[in-house]
Amino acid sequence: MACVCRILYVLFLAFFCNNLGVSSYILRAGEPPVTPNRTLFSAGGEFALGFFRPGNSSSSPSFLGIWYTPLNSTVIWVANRESPLPHHDSEPLFKLSNDGNLQLLDGRRNIIWSTNISGAGLARNPVEAYLQTNGNLILKQGDSQVWESFDDAGGNTLMPGMKLKVNTKTKTQNIIRSWTSLHDPRPGKFSWGMDPKGSPQFFIWKENSPYYRSNLYQDGFTKSMHFSKLGHTTTYSFAAENDEVYFRYFCDNPLIQMRFVLTPDGYIEAMVRKTKSDQWRIPWKVPRNPCEFYARCGSFGSCEKIGFSSHSICRCLEGFKPKSQREWENGNYSSGCERKREFRCHSKDDKFKKLEKMKWPDFSVSLGNMAFGECEAKCYSNCSCTAFAYANISERHPANCLNWFGDLVDLTYNYSVGVNAFGQDLYVRVHSSELDNGSSGNGHSDHYLVAKIVAPVSGFFLVCVLVYILKRKCFKSKADWLCKRSAVDNSMSTSPLVGNDEIELLQFSLQRIIDATNNFDTTNKLGEGGFGPVYKGFLSEFGMVAIKRLSKRSSQGLEEFMNELKLIAKLQHTNLVSLLGCCTEDEEKILIYEYLPKRSLDKFLFDPLEKHHLDWSTRAQIIEGIAQGILYLHKYSRLKVIHRDLKASNILLCETMKPKISDFGMARIFGLDQTQAETNHVVGTYGYIPPEYVLRGQFSEKSDVFSFGVLLLEIVSGQKNSEFFHQTHLSDTLLGWAWVNWKEGRPLEFVDSAIRESCDSLKVIRCIEVGLLCVQTIPTDRPTMSNVVRLLCTDHATPIPPLKEPAFVASHSNANVSTSHREVSGSYSQNEITISVLESR
Structure with missing residues (x-):
């Protein structure tokens, strides 16, 4: 019996080696090609190059790709994304041709995909293709590398060590493109790459329009993030070398695999797994909130995320106002903002306002290394200069002066997301009247300093008194106990959840709700259900909101109202509507939600x-x-x-x-x-x-x-x-x-x-x-x-x-x-x- 088992085992190994794969990681001209029954493996066996069908369905078209060998559904690169092979084609092959190019041929031996490198020089010198241990397929001629899959547009994945780059002279760049869907490798709507203008920042584009933009980094920026649960540190870096600006990352633990994937719906997901696991974890992804979408608040508008909710606020920068107040009230911020008061260039009218914790806007111009005062003077001397910033990364990398001209676009306040994880100072040109006591962004008068000390102290005592009064009112009914702290005037709670059942929600007065809805005007009515009507309204804290007023005739009474109040305040998910506040004055039971302009399905x-x-x-x-x-x-x-x-x-x-x-x-x-x-x-x-x-x-x-x-x-x-x-x-x-x-x-x-x-x-x-x-x-x-x-x-x-x-x-x-x-x-x-x-x- 043991002898029979050994024979069967040997026959199985022979069948596997001859029909399912090639142990070699090198592909040479004239040698057996890759076919549906023969696969090329990397030296360590971690990656495979071969043919696959999405979903392993026999009715699906086939593609040539590279994948992790333990997880054949985890494909990192596909050659023929735009030209899938029909499902009935059972005899395609992938080979290194005599002219030195890699070629994918269908069953009729038509060329479906090729590296398309000039073959004149390659034909005279031997060329070999290698599947490296990092998943990169390369063509080498002697010691020279003439092509690599990491630079080809066939992937939706950024691998460790792979450069996301742009050449500042030729403007060529490698682009990562999303799949059409999770199981369709054809090019989708989204692409990811470095800024073609050469700035050290990357974009996600949706059908060639900016969809997301990273922070603006500087040459030499490096950041390490430690993931304690998986026991590894990932280091991210931006650099400029030999006319190239690039972003890349490395993982310090060889037992951990990591990749960045551009998903079909436009997210960059960091995926991590232990080598013995078949599950990928996603420690973070971008964009994570509405403020991350490109130019959400228009020109001179800044976006700010509210607490831990998915809601955000658009505000004009200090010294600016909405170009169209009506559009802003309707939740359309694309028109942006304009100056409240114009200034005369090179006069005392214009100063610089310092804004902290900002994501720097798009379209920066680097003026090189110089002192802070010189950088400010450069911007001040140019009437078209709208703002400046001073980047001082480290002692190894000297400070850099940045200027912006024209509109400021894609601004975010209190910026702290993912690898960006910081905001920086931005100095915006404004009329001097917009500064406190006419001081510039660089200094403050003695009176102003006194005011900065006295005002918070006075405000603190005033808030304490008002909180005591409002707290007594807040607990007057069965519903009000939920409001641990009420809003004072236009201030907001800073934490949406406290303890187990103590929920901080912004509570509004009935008069504020009446004003927001124009006394529940029927023209603002969005709809009505068994609970009562829903109105569109405008609140300065949030912009446009949906206001749900529980009808006194409704069979849904106080119990249902309290139930909804407790439930939604504790639920935080991108596919659940966000509860922003409530009102329980004069027997009214009102909930305030984020406003969704498309309304219901x-x-x-x-x-x-x-x-x-x-x-x-x-x-x-x-x-x-x-x-x-x-x-x-x-x-x-x-x-x-x-x-x-x-x-x-x-x-x-x-x-x-x-x-x-x-x-x-x-x-x-x-x-x-x-x-x-x-x-x-x-x-x-x-x-x-x-x-x-x-x-x-x-x-x-x-x-x-x-x-x-x-x-x-x-x-x-x-x-x-x-x-x-x-x-x-x-x-x-x-x-x-x-x-x-x-x-x-x-x-x-x-x-x-x-x-x-x-x-x-x-x-x-x-x-x-x-x-x-x-x-x-x-x-x-x-x-x-x-x-x-x-x-x-x-x-x-x-x-x-x-x-x-x-x-x-x-x-x-x-x-x-x-x-x-x-x-x-x-x-x-x-x-x-x-x-x-x-x-x-």
């Missing part, structure tokens, strides 16, 4: 005139965002939360059409080990409620899964479940129509006609299958949200469990819900009624 999805804004990539982004938000509620938040009212009208959309889950009035907190609860007070919205909840009053995480499944199928089909009608009468419900189409092998007929021709058919079918899995009749047949996210993100790599006929296939009447509880008719009405009292059976 149903306004687009069910409106035939608006749904063209929802192409397939946007819908896929919305589906994934909603799933991530629910997963956070169920598993990763401080509380285990069951939403209980997921529907299209409760999904709000930001400027970039990313979704945020709203309306937590019906939500319930579960214990960490709790799986199910029962109630005689059934709440929710017709069309989204699972059968066990309607019939027995039972709710759990699987209730939200059911609602998500309905919502997913609505997004794919563009039809509302509660108002579905199909002329063939094959089914009375949207769920039934999805089931019939899937069961009969024509799932694409279920897809919204607005996207049917342009969508990714494989991904749409996967979404339909996941939706049907979520709306299974028996809760235990439904997946958890963790599994939902995994199924949606892995395409066909993870099989779908066997599907059964979903709930409510025959008719909505199966739910035994009276039609009196139907939503108000009109497929995209602003009024959607929530069931708030249904006796369970």
Whole structure:
């Protein structure tokens, strides 16, 4: 028996070596090429070069790429991103040709991709291709390196030691391009590279327009970050050498692998893993908040993130005002700011205002090394100079003078994110009247210094008195105890969460709310639900906000209001709406949220005139965002939360059409080990409620899964479940129509006609299958949200469990819900009624 095992083992090794890979890391002309059955490995076996199919699906096109050998789904470079090989082509090959170029050939031996280096010189001298231990594929002619994959545009990954660079003379640069999706290597909308102007900063571009910009660094800047949990230090550096400006990084622990990935939705993610692990961790990513988006606040406008929330404020720099007050009140800051008072050049009218902790603006001009006074004088002597900065990195690197001319763009206050992790001083040219006591940014008068001391002390005592008075009012009702500290005039709480249940929220007076909404003017009304109306308003602390006023006639009373107040204040996630403040004066119960200008998903999805804004990539982004938000509620938040009212009208959309889950009035907190609860007070919205909840009053995480499944199928089909009608009468419900189409092998007929021709058919079918899995009749047949996210993100790599006929296939009447509880008719009405009292059976 042992002999037979040895023979089988030897035969297996022989088969593996001959058919699955080549041990050599060198590729030479005339030697066996790389084929679907032969792979090139790096010297240490850490990386492989070969053919792969995204999602390991036989129906997917094939690509030539480089990947980590333990994780064949972790691809770092792809040769033929723009020219995928058809799935039926089983005989492509990759070789080093006789002219010294690397070539990818299809089954008919047409050249699909090549290094395209002039072959005249290469043909006379031997050339070899090496797959290095760092994942870089290089072409060498003798001791000269003539090409490398690290400089090619085939990757979405920045590897350790790899330079992100630009040549200041030729303006050539290596660009990292995102994939179209997580499992589609074709070039996506986003690219990442150094500033082509030669400034030491990098950009993310979205379709050639700036989307994100790093801080402005100086030559020789180096920063180390220690990650204690994984036990390694990563060193980042910017440098300028031989006409090149570049950024690169190194990891000091050989047992740790690290990479930077530009994701399909425009984020740079730092991914780290131990070599024996199959899981990548993401310690940070950018952009992380709205202030990171390029020029968010326009020219001379500065963005500031509020506490730990996802909300931000745009403010004009001191001495400037909005160009269009109306646009700023409507949340559109792109028009920027202008000077309050013009100054006369070379007179006493213009001074420099010192702004601290700033992300320096774009379009800087370096004037070289000089003293601070000389740098200031250089800017002052030029009437076009708007601002200057003085960079003093270290003793090894002399100070550098920077000037800015024209508008100041992409400013951020209190800048501290990721590898940037610092803000610096910026000196902005303003009219002297904008400075305190007419002093410049460099000094202050004695009177001003006295004022700086006296004013805070006086203010402190005044605040103490007001806090004492307001504290007594703050605890006068059952709701007010939540407000640990009220706002004084226009001041704000600095920490959104304190302790376990003590929540700091900015509390507003009723008069402030009345002023913000123009006395609840109907022209400011955004919509209305079972709780009451929502208005658009303007508050100086936040800009445009959404103000939710609980109707006195609403069945959602103080309990629901308090529930929402406690829940949202403790939840922080990019796919959840941010709660900014509250008002409980004169029996009013009012919540203030971040304003999302695109409003709710149903306004687009069910409106035939608006749904063209929802192409397939946007819908896929919305589906994934909603799933991530629910997963956070169920598993990763401080509380285990069951939403209980997921529907299209409760999904709000930001400027970039990313979704945020709203309306937590019906939500319930579960214990960490709790799986199910029962109630005689059934709440929710017709069309989204699972059968066990309607019939027995039972709710759990699987209730939200059911609602998500309905919502997913609505997004794919563009039809509302509660108002579905199909002329063939094959089914009375949207769920039934999805089931019939899937069961009969024509799932694409279920897809919204607005996207049917342009969508990714494989991904749409996967979404339909996941939706049907979520709306299974028996809760235990439904997946958890963790599994939902995994199924949606892995395409066909993870099989779908066997599907059964979903709930409510025959008719909505199966739910035994009276039609009196139907939503108000009109497929995209602003009024959607929530069931708030249904006796369970």
